[in-house]
Amino acid sequence: MFSGSLVAIVTPMHPDGGVDFAAWRELLEWHAESGTSGIVVGGTTGESPTLSDGELRELTARACEQVRGRMVVLAGAGTSGTAGTVAKVGMLAGLPIDGLLLVTPAYNRPSQEGLFQHFCAANRAAAGRPVVLYNVPSRSAVDLLPATVARLSRVPGIVAVKEAVPEMSRVRELLGSSRNGFVVLSGDDATARESIRAGARGVISVTANVAPRRMSQMVAAALAGAHDQAQALDSALAGLHRDLFLEANPIPVKWLLSQLGRIGSGVRLPLTPLAEGFQGSVRQAAQAAGVLS
Numbered sequence: 001m002f003s004g005s006l007v008a009i010v011t012p013m014h015p016d017g018g019v020d021f022a023a024w025r026e027l028l029e030w031h032a033e034s035g036t037s038g039i040v041v042g043g044t045t046g047e048s049p050t051l052s053d054g055e056l057r058e059l060t061a062r063a064c065e066q067v068r069g070r071m072v073v074l075a076g077a078g079t080s081g082t083a084g085t086v087a088k089v090g091m092l093a094g095l096p097i098d099g100l101l102l103v104t105p106a107y108n109r110p111s112q113e114g115l116f117q118h119f120c121a122a123n124r125a126a127a128g129r130p131v132v133l134y135n136v137p138s139r140s141a142v143d144l145l146p147a148t149v150a151r152l153s154r155v156p157g158i159v160a161v162k163e164a165v166p167e168m169s170r171v172r173e174l175l176g177s178s179r180n181g182f183v184v185l186s187g188d189d190a191t192a193r194e195s196i197r198a199g200a201r202g203v204i205s206v207t208a209n210v211a212p213r214r215m216s217q218m219v220a221a222a223l224a225g226a227h228d229q230a231q232a233l234d235s236a237l238a239g240l241h242r243d244l245f246l247e248a249n250p251i252p253v254k255w256l257l258s259q260l261g262r263i264g265s266g267v268r269l270p271l272t273p274l275a276e277g278f279q280g281s282v283r284q285a286a287q288a289a290g291v292l293s
Contacts, residue, residue: 001072001099001130001159002072002074002099002130002159002160002185002202003037003185003201004036004038004202004219005035005036005037005202005203005212005215005216005220006038006039006072006203006204007039007204007209007212008046008205008206008208008209009031009041009043010253011046011047011059012024012257012264012266013267014264014266015264017266018266019055020263020264020266021058023262023263024062025066026262027262028062028066028067029067031067031212032067032071034212034213035213035216035217035220036071036208036215036216037071038071038072038074038098039063039067041056041060041063041073041074041075041076042056042059042060042075042076043103043204044076044136044139045253047250050268053088053091057091057092057095060095064096068096068098072098073097073098074097074098075095075097075101076100077100078103078122079105080106080107082105082117082118082122085105086121086122087125089122093129094127098130099130099131099159099160100130101132101204102119102122103134103139104133104134104135104136104137104140104143105118105142106139106141106142109141109142112144112148115144115148116148119152119158123157129157130160131159132159132183133152133161134164135162135164135165136162137164143165146170146173146178149161149177150177153179154179159182160184160185161182161183161185162187162204163187165188166188166190168191171184171195171199171200172198172199175198184199184201185203185204186200186202186203187203187204188203189205189215190241190242192219192222193218193234196219202219202223203215206244206245207253209253210240210256210289210291211237211291214289214291218233218234236290239288239289240286240291242285243281243284243285244256246282247274250267250271251267251271251274255273255282256292259286260291
């Protein structure tokens with residue numbers, strides 16, 4: 001179920017910060033028509049720390065109603081506390097989602113045993129919805145190590161990990177130590193193609209927000225073993241992979257989507273609009289990728 005090019009989709013907002021549900025509908029349709037395999041609602045790229053539970057539930061419910069059956073729908077439910085994560089999982093598990101994405105708890109830096117117990121508690125609240133772990137130590141200040149992922153992979157209901165450590169040895173270790181059938185997804189656009197060659201089944205992508213068809217084609221080629229074709233497609237996207245992180249994600253990608261006319265310019269504090277000094281670089285990367293004239 002979880003493979004291909006999945007997008008860590010932005011949350012479109014009006015200038016006052018309110019969620020723009022009309023733009024949300026158009027974004028979802030664009031991805032469905034562009035070959036995107038799935039969406040992650042309310043992940044980091046969706047400004048999850050700033051979304052209320054009601055907003056997250058509404059965004060997820062609308063996505064399920066509009067695209068489920070055409071794209072996989074994952075809902076981001078991770079928080080820094082186990083009780084809060086369990087509550088959010090319970091709220092979202094009642095919707096017809098295809099799974100839950102649970103990021104490692106940020107800031108409090110639990111031990112590996114604490115991470116294991118945290119994810120098991122959240123998984124018990126998932127009511128049978130598949131759980132995808134998310135490891136992003138650059139954001140959360142804790143690294144979910146392969147040995148812990150291997151333990152979790154043997155817990156019924158935990159089916160995959162989004163791994164944002166950009167090392168192929170990490171991908172191979174995850175696959176070698178986890179149960180058969182456990183899925184590894186790349187969480188790093190710049191190394192996603194290499195991760196697929198090492199055994200990952202796809203990517204949860206930021207770049208796919210602005211280049212959905214090109215990311216879908218690149219991932220499909222990589223999964224098919226057409227490595228020269230995948231490399232050629234990926235080379236054109238390399239500038240986006242790099243420059244969409246010139247400021248904290250999702251600041252650059254939301255600016256570029258607004259330049260493409262897909263969403264408005266709204267972001268929520270403490271994020272602010274893309275600094276003028278970075279706009280030229282992001283624009284050039286988009287032009288090189290063929291997504292902006």
